[in-house]
Amino acid sequence: MALGWVSLFLLAGLQVKTTQSLAVSKKCAMDTNTFLSEMNQDKPQEYAVLMYDAFGKQGSNVEGGNANRPGLLQQCRSAHSPSFSGQYCQVFLKQGKIQYFVGICVPDSCDEEEVQTMVLYDTFKIGHTSLIAPLPSILVNESTQEMFMTHCLSDTVSPNASDITCMLVCFTMLALPLVATLISAAMRWQRNQDVKPTTESPCLNAGLNQYGTLKTNGSMGGEANGGMTEATNINRNGSWYFPKSCIYQCLQAFSLQTTSRGIFSTSSGFPSTGYSSLNGIRILSLLWIICGHSAQFPVINNLDNYKDWKKTVERSPLYVLSLSGPVFLAVDTFLLLGGLLSARSLLGSIQRAGDKLTPGLLMVFLFKRFKRIQPLHIFVMCLTVGFISLVRSGPYWFPFIDNLMDCKTYWWANLLLISNLLPVHEICVPWTWYLSLDFQCYATTPLLVYLYRLNRSIFAAVAGGLLLMTTFAASLVTGLLQLPVFQPSTLTSENYVLYYYVKPHTRYGPFLIGILTGIYLTTKKGQLLKHKWQAVLGWLCCLSILAVLIGVAYALRGIPVQPSVTHALYQGLHRPIWALMVTWIILACEEGYGGFINSFLSLSMWVPLTRISFACYLIHPVFILVYIGLQETPIHYTDINFMYLFLGHVVLTLGTSVVLTVLIEKPYVLLKWKWEDEPVQH
Numbered sequence: 001m002a003l004g005w006v007s008l009f010l011l012a013g014l015q016v017k018t019t020q021s022l023a024v025s026k027k028c029a030m031d032t033n034t035f036l037s038e039m040n041q042d043k044p045q046e047y048a049v050l051m052y053d054a055f056g057k058q059g060s061n062v063e064g065g066n067a068n069r070p071g072l073l074q075q076c077r078s079a080h081s082p083s084f085s086g087q088y089c090q091v092f093l094k095q096g097k098i099q100y101f102v103g104i105c106v107p108d109s110c111d112e113e114e115v116q117t118m119v120l121y122d123t124f125k126i127g128h129t130s131l132i133a134p135l136p137s138i139l140v141n142e143s144t145q146e147m148f149m150t151h152c153l154s155d156t157v158s159p160n161a162s163d164i165t166c167m168l169v170c171f172t173m174l175a176l177p178l179v180a181t182l183i184s185a186a187m188r189w190q191r192n193q194d195v196k197p198t199t200e201s202p203c204l205n206a207g208l209n210q211y212g213t214l215k216t217n218g219s220m221g222g223e224a225n226g227g228m229t230e231a232t233n234i235n236r237n238g239s240w241y242f243p244k245s246c247i248y249q250c251l252q253a254f255s256l257q258t259t260s261r262g263i264f265s266t267s268s269g270f271p272s273t274g275y276s277s278l279n280g281i282r283i284l285s286l287l288w289i290i291c292g293h294s295a296q297f298p299v300i301n302n303l304d305n306y307k308d309w310k311k312t313v314e315r316s317p318l319y320v321l322s323l324s325g326p327v328f329l330a331v332d333t334f335l336l337l338g339g340l341l342s343a344r345s346l347l348g349s350i351q352r353a354g355d356k357l358t359p360g361l362l363m364v365f366l367f368k369r370f371k372r373i374q375p376l377h378i379f380v381m382c383l384t385v386g387f388i389s390l391v392r393s394g395p396y397w398f399p400f401i402d403n404l405m406d407c408k409t410y411w412w413a414n415l416l417l418i419s420n421l422l423p424v425h426e427i428c429v430p431w432t433w434y435l436s437l438d439f440q441c442y443a444t445t446p447l448l449v450y451l452y453r454l455n456r457s458i459f460a461a462v463a464g465g466l467l468l469m470t471t472f473a474a475s476l477v478t479g480l481l482q483l484p485v486f487q488p489s490t491l492t493s494e495n496y497v498l499y500y501y502v503k504p505h506t507r508y509g510p511f512l513i514g515i516l517t518g519i520y521l522t523t524k525k526g527q528l529l530k531h532k533w534q535a536v537l538g539w540l541c542c543l544s545i546l547a548v549l550i551g552v553a554y555a556l557r558g559i560p561v562q563p564s565v566t567h568a569l570y571q572g573l574h575r576p577i578w579a580l581m582v583t584w585i586i587l588a589c590e591e592g593y594g595g596f597i598n599s600f601l602s603l604s605m606w607v608p609l610t611r612i613s614f615a616c617y618l619i620h621p622v623f624i625l626v627y628i629g630l631q632e633t634p635i636h637y638t639d640i641n642f643m644y645l646f647l648g649h650v651v652l653t654l655g656t657s658v659v660l661t662v663l664i665e666k667p668y669v670l671l672k673w674k675w676e677d678e679p680v681q682h
Contacts, residue, residue, distance in 0.1 A: 028111075031083060031107035032107055034081070034083070034084075036123075050076070050078060053075060056068075056101075062135060064307045069100070070632060071088070072103070073394065076088040079105065084108055086107070087107065088105060091132060092148040093147055094146045095143075096140045103395050106152075111152070120147065132145075151398060159390065162385070162408050166381075166386040167386040170379060170383050173379050180251045180253075180255050184252065253668075253670040254667040254671070258670060262611075263608065263661065278340075278601075279601070280601030282610055283610060286609075286613050286617060292330075294642065295646070304636055306637075314554070332510040336511070336514040336517070338441065339441065340521070340586070343518025344522050345365070347522045348522070362446045365445075366442075371669070373438075373439070375664055375665065375668040376665045381414055384622060387622070394629045417439040419436045425494075434617075441511035444515075445515055448463060449515075451463075467576065470576075471573060474506040475572030477506060481499060482560050484557070484559045485574075510575055510576060513576060513579040517586065517587075529593055535593035542584045552574070553570075615660040615664075616653050620653040623649050623656075627649075
């Protein structure tokens, strides 16, 4: 959910290599000389023209950020001479303060080290003109180029063992529901066959001997329970059933007939206690995040007018939907909702267990959460790794290769839900840092609920202390590291993500407020708002404070030149305050003072979307990054272009999320172990 992790991939990918003077092989040197000489002829060979034309060339608007020269990857690969083919490589350069890359087309007989050597010795020339010319000094104060590295993109895919493992995991997780559906359908078909034998046959007698015997009164034991028991497998018509065993329950849980049931229903997800406003808040926050990601991910290295974009979005709060400083307050809304629902869920479980908070109940509470998020999390992680390893094309694909290597090294952190504790550039599938943070916060709910039930004074002291500690931690980190509060500036401040954005000690405040809200809403005995004037005053304060929080972010944009008390206070306070304001909206809606806002947030159209919201969050960055990675030319920023990108990503995300919810997420939610059902004690 942060923009900074992508920039860290670039920084990791552009580490300076120590280049030694390497000998160029005879084949590589001969093919390169052939290409250059045939390009310089009066009538150049067609392949030479294609290769030359595929070289990245300087475009306009360098001042606006158009420094990269990607060239034409596919055209380079389509060039074939009698003895070699075109190979697309990228040369990463630095000139003054500007870093950029140039796409070049070289013979495929040259490896990366040889290409790097030839670039260092300026081999690629037409006469005295270099094909990798530096930016003009009128645009850059420094005329000398420094090379970081050279990277050649292979047009062949050779998955290794880990790639194959990930693809097998994805295939298995997709195949299980399909197989279960077929078996369940076959079972239902067999049950529904109207076979009425008039006489006993040897086959039926054999079936009776194999599967059990009918009762003497001609009826099936357990017929009132659907005609199935553990011991009896044949109905009165002679058809056989699978027993209600673990296997049968698994088949039912994974069957598409079960998992697809109610997916598009508009009945509220909170029928017993209201909370219908949460549906709208959840989906609007999700759309806000998708909009921010759609606008920001291309900014890192795909825009040909990045500087123009930055000036545009910084000058007006109208761009709050696509600006990542304010936009990711939506993440704090999700943390608030997570805390509220976790407290509500645990208190409900305690009530059903005879008002007792036992260690077994806590284990079930945490296990259910783990089971809820991990299957789809693991699937998306494997899907991303498998897809990256299979595609590997496009001049803007190189950041994803680093992600692939991180997954092969640090996949275990995702399984243990501690990936946010790693340096952010080492996180496998980086946007899943939120799942780790959410689970770590979720694990604190039992402690606070226990203290609430034990002693209200101790509970208030601990909750207040935790809120002060997380606020102080965020302020201290911001002040000491001189962090910005306006996200575009974090492109030059990786510390923002590494030490602040993904850490539990700086982001716990909204979740804690959610826990307190959940406890209050679940245990309250009367209305908090007793007069209309209280609601009017509350709404005026709420909307004013929300506007101020966003406005101050614009006022404080930029990295402070020295430790700033103002930046530190804002960073420490704005997320908990935002969560408090959203809490007010929920409370006012629940107590009947929401007006048209409650009507909008409680619309039935939000309900089906909430059922697929988790899949939407996990899969939408895949579409955005794949779209970016497969581009061969830069994207030009305009409002209309980015609006269409956002709408396209939303449509793809919603359609895919329905499939993932039905095939991957719901089966494991429906699959229950016997010990998951808390005993109700009377």
